Structure formats: C-alpha cells, structure tokens
Amino acid sequence: MLKRRRATLKDVAESVGVHVSTVSRALNPETRHLITSDIVRKIAAASRALGYIPNTAAYSLRTTRTKIVGVVVPDITNSIFPPIIRGVEDALMEHGYATVLVNTDGGMEREAAMIEALAARGVDGLVIASVHRDDGRIRDLATQGTPVITVNRRMDDPTIPSVTSDEEDGVRRMLTHLAALGHKNICTIAGDQTISTGQRRHDAFMQIAPELGIEPDPANVVFASDFNESSGERCMEELLARGVEFTAVHCSNDRLAIGAISALRRRGLSCPADVSVTGFNDMPMVDRIDPPLTTIRIQQHKVGYVAAELLYEQMRELSSRPVPQHIVLPVDLVVRSSTAPPPAIASKTVRRTVKDRT
C-alpha cells in the first residue's frame, strides 16, 4: 500500500467550493468568527471527512513558530530528571507543544552546543534543568527574546525566571530532625557550588546549623565535584581520613548520600547505627535502598509542570516582556531509616575505627 498524500487546505477548499484562505480561517479558532457559521460547519465536516491534518512545516515557515520547546537536562539517565521532564511534557502537550530533549552531560560547552542545535531547529522556548549559576549564553538567549525558564536550578541573575524548591526550608527541616535525634557533630557533603542547588543547600547549612547549636567547623565540610555516588564515596572517605568526630552526615543530594553510605560500609561502619546519613530530593527508589534514605522530598513532577506553564505564558505574550518570575515550591521531610540517634559513644567509635584502618 502506498503512502497516500495527505489532504491539504486546498483539498478541503475544493471539496467545499471555497477559497483556501476561507478554510484556513474557518479552521482556526481565533479567526473562525470571520466566517459564516454555516460555511464553518461545512468546512469542518469536509476537513474531517478528508482527514485533513495541518502541515506543521508550512505553518512554521509562515509563522516562524514551531510549537516545539527544547528541554535541556544533564542526563536523562539520572533518575531525578525523568519525573521533571514528564511534568514538562504533560503541561506542554496540553497546549499542543512537543518537546525535544537533549543531554548535556554536565558540561557547559556541550550545553552550549546542544542549545545551539535546538535554536537551529527554531524551538519556541527552552526549559533548562542543566543550568549553572552563571551562564552568559543563557542570559544572552533570554535578552535576545527567546523564552527561557530554568527548572530545579536557577541562575544568580534574577532576570531569568525559574521554578525551584525551597532548599533553605529543606535544610532547616533536616537539621532540625538531626538535632532532635541528638546529633551534635554533623558533617556535610556539599554539592557543586557552581550550581544553585549545591550552593543554596550549603549556604543554608552554614547558616542554620549555628541556630540549632551546631557549630560548623571547616573540617566538617567537604565539597563534592559531582552530584553522584562515586563523588559521595570519595567525600565520605575524605571525611573519615580527616579523623574528625561526627555522628551524622548531611548530604546535598540523594546520590551523594548513597555513595557516602557505601563508603561507610566499606570501612565497616554502619548507617544509621554508627552514623546517620541524609539525602535531598527523594529520588525514585531511595525508599527501597539499604537503609531506606531519610531525605527531603521535592515535588519533581510539579516543578516541571509549573515551569512549563510559566514558559507557555512567556511564549504567548512575546510582545510584552513579563517580569521574570521565580516560583519556589515547598518541600517535605521524609524520615526513613538512614537516621537514628547517635550511638552513645559514637564519636570515639568512629575515631577509633578510622584509626584502626589507616
């Protein structure tokens, strides 16, 4: 069977006996009122009968709008992103937009190249989950008039709209939880400081800890180069190597926490019996790992959904430059089994253990 040529405006115009422009107007809700309702009905019928589907390419060529938005993530394989992406798609699909996804693998150069490729395709807007705190390329894009929104992360530049989670509140709740359990010596594994989540969570830690009577010592903080498990392992090893006393480790995200727990275990230490470990994000599956992770739940799907809605607004009212919005969604503490009261003689135990093995 041959691929039959698709019906065009012209086909339905001929079938009804009117001009193609009339059909075009009749089929467009915005201009439908210009046409006699009787004719509109006939056109609608004919178009249905012929199975008319508008040609996207022609539409785009004429209007310079593609009804496609680009979604830029570090790596779709990182399970924090799929729910966000899904949120974006769910929202955008309702408005007839398609999304094309690209992975940057964290690099700013590759990010630039990918965004370039999306721009070449003429995307109508961009949802960026891979953004760094400072990114000239994206600022330029925005000032040139491309609708852009960052999601989950934000830029320092308040000019670029964003939808994020309440990192400060998350950290506060977590530290409060740890303090309530009786922890005094808390280390932190901070994330990449060139990324807003890394920086804000760390800043919040440094600010809130003292309020709870926990004095943050520089010896108690390590900075992870990446937001992943192996980086978490390295950081925990570093902490153990330093020989500082601690009964809990506050990690900047779940993956760091997972790595940290592995490292502890390799040293013969148990979580939470010897040291409590906390995450951030509540990624899928962290409720099933060993031990189930105490973490901060962010509204992953909603973050994406709301960002897409905001972007949509931006794309519609291209004329009037809107004030950039920053939406901050609330978070929740979810207590599972990676946190427990500190062991009575915790600090010494840790210390001795470390000594034993170094």
Next chain:
Amino acid sequence: MLKRRRATLKDVAESVGVHVSTVSRALNPETRHLITSDIVRKIAAASRALGYIPNTAAYSLRTTRTKIVGVVVPDITNSIFPPIIRGVEDALMEHGYATVLVNTDGGMEREAAMIEALAARGVDGLVIASVHRDDGRIRDLATQGTPVITVNRRMDDPTIPSVTSDEEDGVRRMLTHLAALGHKNICTIAGDQTISTGQRRHDAFMQIAPELGIEPDPANVVFASDFNESSGERCMEELLARGVEFTAVHCSNDRLAIGAISALRRRGLSCPADVSVTGFNDMPMVDRIDPPLTTIRIQQHKVGYVAAELLYEQMRELSSRPVPQHIVLPVDLVVRSSTAPPPAIASKTVRRTVKDRT
C-alpha cells in the same frame, strides 16, 4: 536587544553574488561537486561569516522530511527506559536527527493517540518501546511506508523490525543459577502476556525448567497485570496464600521482584534466607536495594543505540523496502544477594509461616 533576523540562503547568495540555487548546492555535500570549487569556498566563507543556519521548516516543507523521529515509551519515569532513550538519542543525534518523546502510560488507545500526534508532526520514523505483541495500528503504519522499529519489545508479526535482548538465554541462566544453588521448588511471577518480554520470559521458564529437573506446576505460576512493584506484591501474596511449597521466585522483571520482596518481608519472611527472588533487566539502583538483586543484565543503552541505527538505515533507503531485521542482544547473569541456597527446611518453614498468618 532585538532578535535579529536569521541569515537565509538569499543573504549569502547576494553577499557572494551568485544565485540562491548555487548556494544551496554548494552547501549540500551531495551536490557540492556540481559547483566550481572556488565558488564553493567563497560560499562557505560567506555563509560562516553571516552565521547562516538552514531553516528547518522550509527544508521540511520542500522535502517532506523533518529530521525528527518519534520515541514512544510507556513512561519515561520507569527507570528501565531512560538508558534506552539515551541510546536512541545518542545514535540519532550523530545523524542530525532530533527526537521527540511521548509517554503512553501503557494504554493502547493513548499510544494510538500519541503516535497520531507524532505522525501529524511528520516525524520521519518511529522508535517504539511501548509496543504490544499485537498492534494493528503499528503494522498499518509500517505497511504504509513509515519507518518503524520496536525496541526492547517486539511484535509477533515478524514484519516489524526490532532490537531486543535474549530473553530465553536470560531465563536459562537464571534458572541454572537457582538450580545450582539447590532450589527445586521455584515459583514464577510472569509479566503481562500481551507484551513480548512477558510472554517470552514465561515461555522460556515453562520450557527450560523441566530441562533442569524442575517441574512447573500451574500452582507455581502467577500472572502479573502490570510490570510494577505493587503488582509484584499482589502476586507474591497470592503465591503465599495458595500455600504451595517454594524456596525461590523467578520474576519477569526487576520491579516485580522488588514488590515480591516487600510482600515477603511484610509476612515476616526474609529474602534470601527464606526465599530467593530474582529479577530481570538490571535496572539502575537494583544493586543498591535491600537485598541487592540477582538479575539479568540487558544492554539498555545499546539496545536503544542499535535500534536507532537500524531505523536510520531504514529512513535512508526509503525506496527499497528492506528485509525487516530482528537483532537480539546477549544478556548477562549478575548474581547479587537476593539469591542463596534454600534453607534446609525451607518448604516447611514457608508453609508453616503462611499457615500461621492466615
């Protein structure tokens, strides 16, 4: 700053002093040889200087090719899919294709609607991970000449090309492993039989078990309605409720296995001490759950990558209808901690325990 109009073929034509058709040919590798190399050089220079980027819409309108392929998955949020999708994108990007992703949530109706939407956008081809064994819509698409390939799953109809994993070998290795540990009474939680993975894994189980001296009793098999954790839980409960004797449960995929383990635990039974549980797929994170899952590793990224390559071939040689290919990738057994030798008095223990609580 205003959004500057993008340079067109015409602009570079004028800048060089030639006709646009000459520029078009000079810029296209396929037709470049028609133009004097000196002029080609000039055109290349001018096009770079002006920052010329071809207009995708115009290209598509003229050629009816969009350089977009649709990727159809049940749900991007299911962590088996992201690596596959990534594989598809990595391969396609190299050839200048973009991918647009849609989620079907498992329903055939929604799948049809989504594919319809993709077709309306004029995608050049389709990678389908959500396919059911029988799906008339997709067969029609293919016979009408749309390049299609299914990935991870396949249709019964051998006409539709596919890239899958060696389910039979996976099951064989897993059963061999269990048999070697000493298990005799093995139950199976089979997946959706309208999907090739569900059916083939189950068929393989029924065929291979006897070869290993394990006699499959109908009482030992339950069918899951969905490939997810809650379905796995329900199935395990059903098994326990039946009061059959077993020391191991072979699950059709990892998520069912995870659910099964939860259900066991809720009944006060331990995996693997009381019963061994096995998965299939080696999803991300199943090495970190409690207990780390013994499963079959499939080459997720590669499955996607290879499928995309095959689809690309299909899209290039649209003229000659190629023989549909079915590529089957090898799998690996990965033994972790959810399997162990059966407890000495395993069957009775299970039985008594079940009785105790019912």
Next chain:
DNA sequence: ATCTCTTGTGCAATCGTTTGCATATTTTTG
C-alpha cells in the same frame, strides 16, 4: 572552423500555510 559534449550556473516552480488588502455583499442608518 563547426559540431557535439560536458560542465557550471541561473531560472522559476513548488511545498502548504497565513494574512494584509481588495472586493463584493449585506445590513444599518439618516
């Protein structure tokens, strides 16, 4: 020197829409 071939370039149509403008028809109004 004439003719044929080849090679390189230009011409113009085309893909399917949208939209400003002109025109024809109807309705309103004084």
Next chain:
DNA sequence: CAAAAATATGCAAACGATTGCACAAGAGAT
C-alpha cells in the same frame, strides 16, 4: 431609498529552501 458601515470572502504575496530544466560557455572531436 441612498449612502455609509459592517460583514464575508477571495486574491495574492509571502515564508526559505530544493530541484528539474534551460542555457551559456568552454573542451574535445572531426
């Protein structure tokens, strides 16, 4: 009832690329 206003439709020009065809100029053959 004529003129003005409103309404409904058609006309044609874009949008930016590709491509079959025509044509011009130079190369080679006789």
